Amino acid sequence: MSYNKGIIYLVGAGPGDPELLTLKATKALKKAEVILYDALVHPDVLDWADQDAVKIYVGKRKGHHALPQDEINALMVDYALQGKVVVRLKGGDPYVFGRGHEELTYAKTFGIPVEVVPGISSAIAVPQGVGIPVTRRGESESFWVITATTKTGSLSKDIAIAARSSATLVILMGVSKLPQIVDIFHGIGKQDTPIAIIQNGSLENEQSVAGNFNNIEQLVEENGIGNPAIIIIGEVAKHHPNYIAQVLPQEILAVA
Ligand SMILES: C[S@@+](CC[C@H](N)C(=O)[O-])C[C@H]1O[C@@H](n2cnc3c(N)ncnc32)[C@H](O)[C@@H]1O
Secondary structure (H helix, E strand, O other), rough: OOOOOOOEEEEOOOOOOOHOOOOOHOOOOOOOOOEEEEOOOEEEEEHHHHOOOEEEOOOOOOOOOOOHHHHHHHHHHHHOOOOEEEEEOOOEOOOOOOHHHHHHHHHHOOOOOEEEOOOOOOHHHHHHHHOOOOOOOOEEEEEEEEEEOOOOOEOHHHHHHHHOOEEEEEEOOOOHHHHHHHHHHHHOOOOOOOEEEOOOOOOOEEEEEOOOOHHHHHHHHHHHHOOEEEEEEOOOHHOOOOOOHHHHHHHHHHHH
């Protein structure tokens, strides 16, 4: 059977704020006949698409799982094999913990052309949004972007390795693993290391906290910080505007 193959654009939608979309992403969206989009994609981003384009939500719904990956792959490929222009729209950058390369590989096995449009990753933009640079001369020579939660659901072993270095750690999908991360830093005597956690970065409902490993769990609980969030650890986290306010009172109490 011969197919009239369409094309798939794997597009990064940026960290949340719809104005952080690239020009290339808007061009792909304008051409799209079908859009498969994830949970962390801002709804306004879809306004770039034709109103007749088919828009299918494939992300997690409250209390429900996301569409399984093989079903997303099948949908994307089915539409492309019908000759459609398909945009697979993902939060941040498609290749940063986004399964983008798995989707590209799958589509290529059908001989479907795939173009990847990079997006601004939350790993850099979300810390930046609260004033934290991931590197700064004299403070941090590198940054390590780590998923806290691996394929099997366990904590990534890379966190313990990175914790011993002087790198900035940018941890995604890590809020539920915070107690284990705290234990790692206490275990190596680095409990005074600055840490910030930012939820819903770049969006109107953004909230964040900053402190160290002695008070971060309390701050998270008091402020009701949940997913999606970025955890940033290292000297640069001191640039969070609340860092001094949230660390100093604790030091004063310790002296008194
Ligand atoms: C599956 S990963 C996808 C990352 C995405 N590809 C990127 O480059 O930003 C999802 C995780 O990214 C982080 N994340 C994405 N957008 C975020 C935002 N606006 N604020 C805070 N964290 C965010 C959270 O850790 C979330 O659990």
